[in-house]
Amino acid sequence: MKVAVIGGGAIGLLMASMLTEMGSNVTLYTRTEEQANAIMKRGVKCHYFGKNERYYPLHARKFPDLKEEADLVVICVKQHQLSSVLAFLKQSAMVRHAIPLFLQNGMGHLSSIEQLPQSVVMAGVVEHGALRISETDVQQTGKGALRLFFVKGNNQDVQRYLQHPILDAVFSENARHTMEEKLLANAVINPLTALFEVENGALLHNESLRTLALMLFEEARSVLNRSDREKDLAYLWNICEGTKRNRSSMLKDIENGTPTEIEAISGYLIKQAEAQNLPVPYTSFVYHAIKAKELVIP
Amino acid sequence: MKVAVIGGGAIGLLMASMLTEMGSNVTLYTRTEEQANAIMKRGVKCHYFGKNERYYPLHARKFPDLKEEADLVVICVKQHQLSSVLAFLKQSAMVRHAIPLFLQNGMGHLSSIEQLPQSVVMAGVVEHGALRISETDVQQTGKGALRLFFVKGNNQDVQRYLQHPILDAVFSENARHTMEEKLLANAVINPLTALFEVENGALLHNESLRTLALMLFEEARSVLNRSDREKDLAYLWNICEGTKRNRSSMLKDIENGTPTEIEAISGYLIKQAEAQNLPVPYTSFVYHAIKAKELVIP
Numbered sequence: 001m002k003v004a005v006i007g008g009g010a011i012g013l014l015m016a017s018m019l020t021e022m023g024s025n026v027t028l029y030t031r032t033e034e035q036a037n038a039i040m041k042r043g044v045k046c047h048y049f050g051k052n053e054r055y056y057p058l059h060a061r062k063f064p065d066l067k068e069e070a071d072l073v074v075i076c077v078k079q080h081q082l083s084s085v086l087a088f089l090k091q092s093a094m095v096r097h098a099i100p101l102f103l104q105n106g107m108g109h110l111s112s113i114e115q116l117p118q119s120v121v122m123a124g125v126v127e128h129g130a131l132r133i134s135e136t137d138v139q140q141t142g143k144g145a146l147r148l149f150f151v152k153g154n155n156q157d158v159q160r161y162l163q164h165p166i167l168d169a170v171f172s173e174n175a176r177h178t179m180e181e182k183l184l185a186n187a188v189i190n191p192l193t194a195l196f197e198v199e200n201g202a203l204l205h206n207e208s209l210r211t212l213a214l215m216l217f218e219e220a221r222s223v224l225n226r227s228d229r230e231k232d233l234a235y236l237w238n239i240c241e242g243t244k245r246n247r248s249s250m251l252k253d254i255e256n257g258t259p260t261e262i263e264a265i266s267g268y269l270i271k272q273a274e275a276q277n278l279p280v281p282y283t284s285f286v287y288h289a290i291k292a293k294e295l296v297i298p
Numbered sequence: 299m300k301v302a303v304i305g306g307g308a309i310g311l312l313m314a315s316m317l318t319e320m321g322s323n324v325t326l327y328t329r330t331e332e333q334a335n336a337i338m339k340r341g342v343k344c345h346y347f348g349k350n351e352r353y354y355p356l357h358a359r360k361f362p363d364l365k366e367e368a369d370l371v372v373i374c375v376k377q378h379q380l381s382s383v384l385a386f387l388k389q390s391a392m393v394r395h396a397i398p399l400f401l402q403n404g405m406g407h408l409s410s411i412e413q414l415p416q417s418v419v420m421a422g423v424v425e426h427g428a429l430r431i432s433e434t435d436v437q438q439t440g441k442g443a444l445r446l447f448f449v450k451g452n453n454q455d456v457q458r459y460l461q462h463p464i465l466d467a468v469f470s471e472n473a474r475h476t477m478e479e480k481l482l483a484n485a486v487i488n489p490l491t492a493l494f495e496v497e498n499g500a501l502l503h504n505e506s507l508r509t510l511a512l513m514l515f516e517e518a519r520s521v522l523n524r525s526d527r528e529k530d531l532a533y534l535w536n537i538c539e540g541t542k543r544n545r546s547s548m549l550k551d552i553e554n555g556t557p558t559e560i561e562a563i564s565g566y567l568i569k570q571a572e573a574q575n576l577p578v579p580y581t582s583f584v585y586h587a588i589k590a591k592e593l594v595i596p
Binding site: 208212284 | 493513577579582591592
């Protein structure tokens with residue numbers, strides 16, 4: 001299968017590595033010429049969680065410089081960088097018959113990707129921990145799953161292809177539920193770890209952070225109209241436990257001075273709450289708090 | 299006038315310096331033997347805002363080791379350290395006829411100090427900026443006023459004595475209003491600057507911090523049942539502007555790993571709000587957030 005991976009961040013590098021390990025013909029599309037050149041020269045090095053590192057000579061190009069047709073396009077850019085990728089998927093003949101797979105946090109993009117001209121569109125959430133070490137080096141910091149679903153259409157070949165032990169892909173009919181579960185966890189873990197500059201495990205061990213986590217959790221649950229509170233809560237604490245030594249992506253963004261995904265996570269919940277006339281003061285507080293941190297010069 | 303200043307923190311050292319400068323006979327009572335010895339040996343050095351530093355040879359003792367009667371007892375310990383001072387004022391014959399002057403943030407102590415056996419009791423808020431450099435060195439980081447009032451009784455001599463240009467003391471009939479105004483500003487500035495680890499001026503210049511400040515301001519106003527919104531708001535922004543390069547006492551406490559005054563400030567507001575059945579989610583959030591920061595090992 002010819003695979004195009006778009007995005008040279010932690011998730012893009014990890015997906016490109018895993019798909020190559022599975023024997024696919026992968027090209028990685030990056031935002032900068034520099035990163036594409038570095039990958040063409042040195043390849044990509046992936047340090048798998050609990051295993052040795054592996055090295056992959058890989059094709060790389062600056063997005064959107066696609067030179068040949070792709071069967072599968074794995075989109076690993078952040079939510080706020082999606083617009084140029086969506087425009088590309090609508091216009092380019094090279095990906096007219098491809099299956100796009102979107103791997104973003106948040107749910108803001110679900111309504112727009114349904115409108116794409118491609119007959120099959122997939123989305124999913126990545127539960128693997130990933131840390132970008134350099135333009136060409138990535139580390140899998142935790143072993144999770146890849147929760148996937150068909151946003152529209154269906155394709156058994158690609159489903160069978162992705163159900164590979166390396167990816168640990170789980171297909172779920174209950175798509176929205178899967179994303180909501182992740183969004184719920186993200187709406188708690190990301191802003192708190194970024195605000196307090198702590199590893200994910202701190203939410204379990206610091207009593208007051210746990211109180212704040214529960215305050216955010218209850219708000220997000222009520223907005224998303226979730227039924228099984230205990231299951232959602234167990235999922236949240238499990239992620240905190242499983243990734244306790246990790247620094248969340250939002251914390252890393254704050255530390256690196258790059259924009260966070262606060263709009264796609266808490267911002268999305270606030271919009272949904274407004275539509276339902278639900279007050280979400282704690283979510284609003286962390287929304288503005290992260291925006292404040294983005295502006296505080298480190 | 300024989301003055302006992304209790305508390306060797308920034309405000310205690312500043313008050314002891316200013317009162318000595320005014321020609322009073324001051325003894326400073328400290329929590330530790332070490333600080334008392336250091337002051338007996340080296341005196342106290344105060345760097346007045348915009349002026350040269352001055353050096354005062356000063357008597358110092360470990361509290362509550364009072365050796366002679368005092369006319370005025372200036373209590374500069376923090377709200378959560380008040381209980382031993384209150385017990386002392388109730389029991390010691392040395393201060394039976396003294397006038398206690400309480401200079402704490404927050405308003406939690408007002409009801410208990412009214413019960414003291416002394417016939418005249420004063421309280422006030424310090425708007426001078428102060429930074430403790432060492433056990434014996436203090437810096438006045440901003441020139442403010444000392445807003446004072448009689449909690450019970452009245453004494454013209456002490457009022458005349460304190461109305462000295464060095465202290466910049468202002469007596470106000472409207473006592474509760476004065477403390478509320480300060481509490482309101484503290485409830486906004488202290489938790490936000492401590493949470494985001496910024497100087498006070500950041501609340502003016504960072505758009506999102508300003509939004510958070512207004513969220514906390516409106517809650518505190520409604521709990522305290524304040525009428526003149528524009529005046530309170532002007533007071534808040536004036537403090538932020540006048541102390542823009544200062545790190546708030548709460549931020550310093552977090553940085554030093556000492557307990558903050560969050561109970562006396564946001565905790566007091568939350569209790570008052572509960573009694574009135576008013577929701578104060580933003581104040582609750584920062585209350586738990588500061589408690590979380592107190593637990594995060596630096």
